[in-house]
Amino acid sequence: MNRYLPHVAVIVLMLGAAVVGMMTAPATSVAEEGGVAGAGAAGPAGKAPAQWRVTWGENPAREATISWSTKEATEVNTVHYDTRALKGDVPSYKHKVQAQTSGRYTAKSFRLHYHHAKLEKLEPNTAYYFCLGSDDNFTREFFFITAPDTDADLKFLYGGDSRSDREGRRTMNRRMRELFEADPAILCLVHGGDYVADGSNMEQWNDWLTDHELTVTTAGRMLPVVPARGNHEAGDVQYDEIWADTGGRGKNYYKTMFGSQVMVVNLNTEISAGGDQAKWLEETLKVNPKIRWQLANYHRPAYPAVKEPSVAKQHWVPLFEKYNLDVAFESDGHTIKRTVAIRGDKPDATGVTYIGEGGLGVKQRTPDPERWYFKDGKTGSASHVQKVTVTKETLTVETILHNGKVFDTWQGKPRTR
Amino acid sequence: MTNSNDKLALNTLRVGTALTLVGLAASVLGFGSPVFTWLWLEADWPEHRALAVDRAGACALLAAIPMLFVPRAWLGLKLAALWLLLVALATAATGSWYPWLAPADHASRILAPLAVALWAQRRSADAPVQWTLRVAAALTFAGHGVAALLGRGLFVDYALSVMFGLGAEPSQILAERMLFVVGIVDVACALAILVPARLRAVAIWMAAWGGMTALLRVYYAGWTQWPETLMRMANCAVPLTLFLLWKPRPEVSP
Numbered sequence: 001m002n003r004y005l006p007h008v009a010v011i012v013l014m015l016g017a018a019v020v021g022m023m024t025a026p027a028t029s030v031a032e033e034g035g036v037a038g039a040g041a042a043g044p045a046g047k048a049p050a051q052w053r054v055t056w057g058e059n060p061a062r063e064a065t066i067s068w069s070t071k072e073a074t075e076v077n078t079v080h081y082d083t084r085a086l087k088g089d090v091p092s093y094k095h096k097v098q099a100q101t102s103g104r105y106t107a108k109s110f111r112l113h114y115h116h117a118k119l120e121k122l123e124p125n126t127a128y129y130f131c132l133g134s135d136d137n138f139t140r141e142f143f144f145i146t147a148p149d150t151d152a153d154l155k156f157l158y159g160g161d162s163r164s165d166r167e168g169r170r171t172m173n174r175r176m177r178e179l180f181e182a183d184p185a186i187l188c189l190v191h192g193g194d195y196v197a198d199g200s201n202m203e204q205w206n207d208w209l210t211d212h213e214l215t216v217t218t219a220g221r222m223l224p225v226v227p228a229r230g231n232h233e234a235g236d237v238q239y240d241e242i243w244a245d246t247g248g249r250g251k252n253y254y255k256t257m258f259g260s261q262v263m264v265v266n267l268n269t270e271i272s273a274g275g276d277q278a279k280w281l282e283e284t285l286k287v288n289p290k291i292r293w294q295l296a297n298y299h300r301p302a303y304p305a306v307k308e309p310s311v312a313k314q315h316w317v318p319l320f321e322k323y324n325l326d327v328a329f330e331s332d333g334h335t336i337k338r339t340v341a342i343r344g345d346k347p348d349a350t351g352v353t354y355i356g357e358g359g360l361g362v363k364q365r366t367p368d369p370e371r372w373y374f375k376d377g378k379t380g381s382a383s384h385v386q387k388v389t390v391t392k393e394t395l396t397v398e399t400i401l402h403n404g405k406v407f408d409t410w411q412g413k414p415r416t417r
Numbered sequence: 418m419t420n421s422n423d424k425l426a427l428n429t430l431r432v433g434t435a436l437t438l439v440g441l442a443a444s445v446l447g448f449g450s451p452v453f454t455w456l457w458l459e460a461d462w463p464e465h466r467a468l469a470v471d472r473a474g475a476c477a478l479l480a481a482i483p484m485l486f487v488p489r490a491w492l493g494l495k496l497a498a499l500w501l502l503l504v505a506l507a508t509a510a511t512g513s514w515y516p517w518l519a520p521a522d523h524a525s526r527i528l529a530p531l532a533v534a535l536w537a538q539r540r541s542a543d544a545p546v547q548w549t550l551r552v553a554a555a556l557t558f559a560g561h562g563v564a565a566l567l568g569r570g571l572f573v574d575y576a577l578s579v580m581f582g583l584g585a586e587p588s589q590i591l592a593e594r595m596l597f598v599v600g601i602v603d604v605a606c607a608l609a610i611l612v613p614a615r616l617r618a619v620a621i622w623m624a625a626w627g628g629m630t631a632l633l634r635v636y637y638a639g640w641t642q643w644p645e646t647l648m649r650m651a652n653c654a655v656p657l658t659l660f661l662l663w664k665p666r667p668e669v670s671p
Binding site: 164270274275307314362 | 573637
């Protein structure tokens with residue numbers, strides 16, 4: 001009997017410790033989820049174009065990449081486009097461009113093909129109507145509106161993390177469509193990454209791409225995407241196959257100009273943050289001091305609501321502060337957050353505000369509101385998207401929940417650089 | 418226990434494992450573990466229940482620390498090793514950057530308490546104990562070596578921070594080249610530690626490198642990263658234990 005006593009004691013001790021651990025786990029709120037069931041969507045079939053999307057990179061006033069998928073391989077893939085609405089009468093469109101890149105998405109067994117057509121020399125602030133064609137299959141007419149290139153007032157959406165709750169994602173896509181339809185001044189969606197749970201899994205991407213169709217308005221207007229890479233796409237070639245190598249294959253960092261006075265630096269937290277990327281960031285911020293609004297978009301947060309700080313804090317925050325960035329949009333935490341303005345790792349009205357944490361279709365965590373940077377900030381737990389409104393006088397970020405309610409509003413003024 | 422070297426080796430392994438368990442528990446209690454993520458996101462558990470299990474695991478790891486120093490408490494250490502295996506598998510299931518590397522990366526922290534338990538059970542550092550340690554060190558170095566060869570961004574940043582600390586101009590190309598060499602050396606060490614001959618030079622190199630790379634976490638990101646450093650102490654302690662065990666023993670005259 002005595003020989004078993006130590007083991008019994010061990011088990012009692014570990015169970016006791018485990019009970020202590022369970023009892024010290026903080027109470028959590030129940031995430032408020034959308035969960036509205038949408039129509040089933042299996043994805044593309046045959047050679048018919050589907051999963052259409054517009055991707056914006058550096059110069060959305062003049063360039064756009066229109067992409068789509070086909071289930072089967074196709075020979076001829078074209079975009080027919082015009083600045084006039086032609087109701088899908090394909091021969092009438094003035095311009096035609098062949099997809100510069102087509103191929104099969106990298107996957108073991110799942111078959112799906114991508115097609116990317118880059119449109120260049122576009123006119124700013126102009127509606128472009130287009131039909132997609134793969135062999136003899138054509139879509140209805142869609143359109144998108146290029147960004148302005150002047151000091152114009154404008155709006156865009158920001159959000160991230162659409163990876164693990166398909167119904168939640170579809171709900172948020174419908175919410176974005178409603179926002180987009182109600183407010184045509186919205187230009188695009190700046191995405192903070194983590195589109196899917198496993199970025200090498202084309203079945204998951206297939207669902208995501210199909211769900212993205214829900215953001216297209218009834219009139220056929222597409223919501224262009226400005227993508228950033230998340231940790232669930234880290235190192236996965238499929239990301240570049242989907243987003244047409246935006247920011248350079250594997251690098252995926254670049255700046256996007258909305259008009260002449262709004263600059264978004266899109267960064268990649270999944271590669272070296274301190275090397276060439278930090279040099280590029282510093283150079284970009286340094287040579288553009290006169291741009292009124294300077295924003296950053298990247299995935300893993302410097303000032304997280306639940307997790308530990310990412311490499312962004314080490315390498316980019318000092319540059320954000322040095323060059324007086326206005327707002328850094330962050331994802332990854334699956335919560336809602338807005339920090340106090342931060343400089344030198346403490347509250348400072350002249351500092352940078354960090355907003356986001358990702359809620360485009362993922363279960364929401366309970367944030368840690370006790371962290372010092374949330375005093376006078378805001379945290380929450382619900383699917384959400386940020387609507388950013390930029391004028392010459394103010395930059396306003398509204399956090400809009402899946403049900404359309406405004407959860408939080410933050411406003412910044414232009415700063416001296 | 419007949420040899421003072423063996424005693425020193427065992428205590429080295431015990432202390433290294435204890436520090437590792439402290440680091441792991443602190444990290445989980447501070448920021449959660451992949452087990453939480455897996456239970457909550459993949460298994461669809463309620464958040465509070467997944468958190469409770471996660472914290473229970475962390476507290477159980479802390480409770481296992483005294484057992485490292487109690488000769489007959491091997492069952493608790495095996496349970497701790499099992500939990501750490503689950504953490505590694507959850508990391509692989511929910512992780513992002515080459516997730517299949519996670520179980521190899523975590524091998525030392527998983528197998529160190531198991532080796533202490535085996536040692537306690539068998540009352541000597543015999544072949545099964547030593548092979549447990551060898552496999553632990555080999556897998557950890559192989560995992561990190563492959564990550565270095567694949568050019569893991571975080572490792573590039575570590576290399577850049579070392580260059581900066583040494584007063585050299587940080588260069589990403591140079592850092593990537595350095596990392597390639599590190600990867601080759603790590604994989605070579607992983608293979609060398611498995612050869613039947615007891616290569617003490619390899620073991621001491623692995624211990625030194627394991628210790629330095631663990632300390633690199635706080636050097637790179639500051640003292641707040643102490644759990645990250647502590648949880649990697651097994652990467653140093655495991656090969657150091659082998660080094661001590663493999664010390665030539667004085668011949669006993671008849």
